[in-house]
Amino acid sequence: MLPKVKRKSIYVGIFLGITTLLLRFLLSFFPYLTEVVYSRFLFSVIRYGMDYTIGWCPWPFSYVLILVLLIYLIYRIIGFFKLNAEERSVIHVLLSLLSGFGFVVFLFMFLWGFNYARVSMEKQIGISSSKIDIHTLKRELEISTLELIAARQQVEIEGGNVQWQDHPEDLESVLRDLVANKMSELGYPVPGKVRGRILRPKGILLVLSTAGVYNPFSGECNIDKGLHPLQVPFTWAHEFTHGYGITSEASCNFIAYLACKESNNSLIKYAGHLGYWRYVASNYKSIEREKYVTFRKDLPSEITLDLQSIYDNGDLYVDILPELRDLIYGSFLKSQGISDGLQNYSKVVRMATAWRKKMEGKK
Numbered sequence: 345m346l347p348k349v350k351r352k353s354i355y356v357g358i359f360l361g362i363t364t365l366l367l368r369f370l371l372s373f374f375p376y377l378t379e380v381v382y383s384r385f386l387f388s389v390i391r392y393g394m395d396y397t398i399g400w401c402p403w404p405f406s407y408v409l410i411l412v413l414l415i416y417l418i419y420r421i422i423g424f425f426k427l428n429a430e431e432r433s434v435i436h437v438l439l440s441l442l443s444g445f446g447f448v449v450f451l452f453m454f455l456w457g458f459n460y461a462r463v464s465m466e467k468q469i470g471i472s473s474s475k476i477d478i479h480t481l482k483r484e485l486e487i488s489t490l491e492l493i494a495a496r497q498q499v500e501i502e503g504g505n506v507q508w509q510d511h512p513e514d515l516e517s518v519l520r521d522l523v524a525n526k527m528s529e530l531g532y533p534v535p536g537k538v539r540g541r542i543l544r545p546k547g548i549l550l551v552l553s554t555a556g557v558y559n560p561f562s563g564e565c566n567i568d569k570g571l572h573p574l575q576v577p578f579t580w581a582h583e584f585t586h587g588y589g590i591t592s593e594a595s596c597n598f599i600a601y602l603a604c605k606e607s608n609n610s611l612i613k614y615a616g617h618l619g620y621w622r623y624v625a626s627n628y629k630s631i632e633r634e635k636y637v638t639f640r641k642d643l644p645s646e647i648t649l650d651l652q653s654i655y656d657n658g659d660l661y662v663d664i665l666p667e668l669r670d671l672i673y674g675s676f677l678k679s680q681g682i683s684d685g686l687q688n689y690s691k692v693v694r695m696a697t698a699w700r701k702k703m704e705g706k707k
Contacts, residue, residue, distance in 0.1 A: 361446020394563030503649030546570030578619030594691035
């Protein structure tokens with residue numbers, strides 16, 4: 345038999361996990377209730393609380409969390425070998441793991457995860473992200489290419505030579521403000537002062553096929569130091585959108601695109617157009633590969649060199665088990681109601697096309 349104190353602590357974690365998952369399931373039927381009570385109230389309180397405590401930390405708080413986790417694991421491993429034979433039973437170990445998982449689920453959902461049950465951005469801004477035909481996709485590729493070329497002409501840096509230092513020194517603040525302004529314009533609350541952190545060493549995220557990540561346990565928007573400078577604005581803006589409570593990958597890409605392309609900084613503006621254009625091009629390439637190859641050859645050399653520079657930089661970081669990562673994260677997204685899994689990222693093209701149509705209708 346386990347001591348009563350240990351039994352209680354184990355069961356508390358399991359109870360919290362099960363209760364949290366049940367609440368998440370119930371909230372999926374009440375998106376408007378989730379929107380009002382959690383996303384626009386409780387999460388705002390959490391946002392302020394994290395930004396004006398953890399946000400003051402002079403270094404990425406993710407480092408602190410990793411250190412605490414390592415110390416805790418060492419403590420538990422040492423403690424495990426001090427247990428008697430009965431306490432080392434398989435049942436005890438399984439209950440302890442379930443308890444720990446339950447606490448993690450509870451914290452994840454209450455700190456950010458319940459946003460998965462909120463009203464979709466499409467409904468909130470009045471657009472439809474239904475599938476588009478090849479003709480519409482081709483037109484979007486042509487339009488976005490013209491915008492990309494025009495944006496590149498404003499950047500006075502030779503193709504393939506953009507560096508991190510070419511961005512503003514206060515890039516974090518600039519991108520956060522761009523995202524906050526765009527989301528506020530669309531009717532979303534933007535509480536607090538979401539922090540953006542650069543993680544080192546280079547490749548710490550890229551080897552996991554990830555350029556950036558929002559950490560709900562620290563409230564920080566993290567990007568990899570090894571990221572190509574032309575990918576930084578779009579990626580960081582994407583993570584800032586997560587930081588303000590948006591869970592859909594497509595919606596975060598959508599806001600990142602709208603925010604960056606309205607910047608007064610020519611490099612940020614170009615990076616925003618380039619980030620979106622790559623999604624459009626990828627979608628078109630998957631359907632009309634030969635026509636895309638021909639289309640791609642006509643791009644200005646500056647843009648071609650920039651793209652090659654991005655690919656070359658990506659080749660520096662070899663993915664670790666990319667199939668497993670895609671399986672795990674794709675399954676997680678589906679479990680949270682994002683039925684298209686990892687394909688949700690590319691849904692930004694449908695959202696942007698619908699938004700463009702809506703804006704044109706207002707003229």
